[in-house]
Amino acid sequence: MALTLPPLTLYIHLPWCVRKCPYCDFNSHVAPDTLPEAETVAALLADLELDLPRAWGRTVHAIFFGGGTPSLFSAASIEAILEGVGARVRLAPDAEITLEANPGAVEHDRFEAYRSAGVNRISLGVQSFDDERLAVLGRIHGGEEARRAIDAVSSAGFDNFNIDLMWALPGQDVAGMQADLDAALSFAPPHLSHYQLTLEPNTVFAKHPPALPDEDTVWAMQDAAAERLAAAGYANYEISAWARPGRESRHNLNYWRFGDYLGIGAGASGKITLPAEQQVLRTRRRTIPASWLRAAADRSFIAEAEPVAAVDLAFEFMLNRTRLAEPMPLADFRARTGLDESALQPGLDRAIEAGLLERRDDVLLRTEHGAQFLNDLQAMFLPVAD
Ligand code: SF4
DSSP: OOOOOOEEEEEEEEEEESSOOTOOOOOOEEEEOOOHHHHHHHHHHHHHHGGGSSSTEEEEEEEEEESSOOOGGGHHHHHHHHHHHHHHSSSEEEEEEEEOOOSSSTTTTHHHHHHTTOOEEEEEEEOSSSSHHHHHHTOOOOOHHHHHHHHHHOOOOSSSEEEEEEETTTOOOHHHHHHHHHHHHHHHHSSEEEEEEEOOTTTTTHHHHOOOOOOHHHHHHHHHHHHHHTTTTTTEEEEEEEEOOTOOOOOHHHHTTTOOOEEESSSEEEEEETTTTTTTEEEEEEEHHHHHHHHHGGGOOOOEEEEEOOOHHHHHHHHHHHTEEEEEEEEHHHHHHOOOOGGTTTTTHHHHTSSEEEETTEEEOHHHHHHHHHHHHHHHTTTOOO
C-alpha cells in the first residue's frame, strides 16, 4: 500500500504557567519573573524552519497554541509568531487558530488584542466554577473570575471558543458536577471539553492522592453529563470532547484522525508523512524550556526524529482513531499507515467479537461498549511481541 499525504496542522507549545497544578502531567513549568518573549518568538520561528523541508508546498489548515499557558504571552508576541509562520508556510485562508488561555492569567482587554493578532478561537481552562474545587485543583482563579473570562472572550467577538471543564473532582458529587456543567452551558460555548480527573504518574496528586468520587458516582456523573450535553445539542465526537455541529477542534480532530502536524516549542511532538520515503516520521523537541531556548544557538531544537516502525503504526493509528465517534473507513487506515488491513489482525477480530467494534463493508464503527471500554479496545491493537 502507498502512503498518501493527510491534512497538515501546526502545534506551538508555550510551556510556562503561573504555577504548577498538582494534577498536571503536561510539559508545563513555573514561569520566570520575566518571560523570555522575544527570544521565544525568534526561537519558535527558527524551530519551524527545521521542519519546512519535510512539509514543502503543503497547506497548514489549523494552528494550535497549547501549553502551559499561552495567554501569558502578549498579543504582540502572538502576532509576531503568526506573522512569522505566515511568511514561512502556506496557511489556509480559513485556518482555525486556537490559543489556550487561563482565567487569572489574562487581562480582560487582551482577548480583543489576540483577535486582532489573528487568533480566531480561544480555549479557556475553566475546570470548575466552584471555588472550593478550584482551590483543591491548585488553580489560580475562582469561579467568578472564570465567568468574567468567558464574558470577556465573548465580548471580544470570538464566536468560536471552548471551555475546558474537569469532573470527578475531589469532594464532588453528581449535583456538583451538574452545577459546573450548567454554569458552562449558560455561556453557550460552541465546544466543551469535559475531562475526568485522573491521577497521572509524576504529579503531586500521584504522590499524595486526594480522595476521588467512588466508581458508582463516577458512572452516574458520566451518564448525567452525557444526557445533559446531548440534550443541549452537543455531539460527543471524541471521548472527552463535545461540540455543536461544525465546531469540532480542527487541530485536535486532525490529530485523532492520524493526520500530520508540525510540533514546535519545548517538548512538542510532531508527525509528518514522507511519501517518497514511505515513512511516517515522529519528531520531538527538547523538553526543558531553558534547554530548548539555548538550542537556538545551533538550531538543535529537535531531540528525536524517528520513523515509526511498521509494527507500531497500526497501534498508533487505532490508539488515536478509536477516540473518535465517527466511522473509520479502512481506506483511511491504508492511506495513513501505508499498511494493508491485515496489519490490524488479530486485534480487529477480537474487538469485533467482544462487541467493541462493528464492521460494515469497508468501514469500522466503534460501539457504545467500545467507547465505555476504550482502554481495552486500544490494547487489542498493541504490537504482539515476537
Ligand atoms: S495551568 Fe494547565 S498546563 Fe499549567 S500547570 Fe495547570 S493544568 Fe498544567
